[in-house]
Amino acid sequence: MMLAKGASGAMTLITEYDAVGNRSRWLRLEPATDGRAVVLVEVDERKPGIHREMRYEITASELIAVIRAHGVGLTAVAVPT
Numbered sequence: 629m630m631l632a633k634g635a636s637g638a639m640t641l642i643t644e645y646d647a648v649g650n651r652s653r654w655l656r657l658e659p660a661t662d663g664r665a666v667v668l669v670e671v672d673e674r675k676p677g678i679h680r681e682m683r684y685e686i687t688a689s690e691l692i693a694v695i696r697a698h699g700v701g702l703t704a705v706a707v708p709t
Contacts, residue, residue: 634663635688646674666691 638658646652652674658667668684686694 635659635666636663641668644674660685664688
């Protein structure tokens with residue numbers, strides 16, 4: 629029997645910098661606190677003095693289904709263990 633666990637770890641997808649090198653916008657994937665979902669966090673500080681943060685949540689199984697349906701399949705190579 630295999631034990632399934634929820635989402636873990638975080639990953640930055642996009643980071644944008646302004647003309648002086650300060651981070652102005654970034655998107656990252658991170659697990660929800662219960663591990664049942666994945667959260668896309670978008671932070672936008674492109675307008676001076678304004679910090680906007682949006683969060684979008686999707687279950688890990690829904691994200692896997694979206695990638696399988698819309699992603700490009702890559703050839704897998706079997707590596708002996």
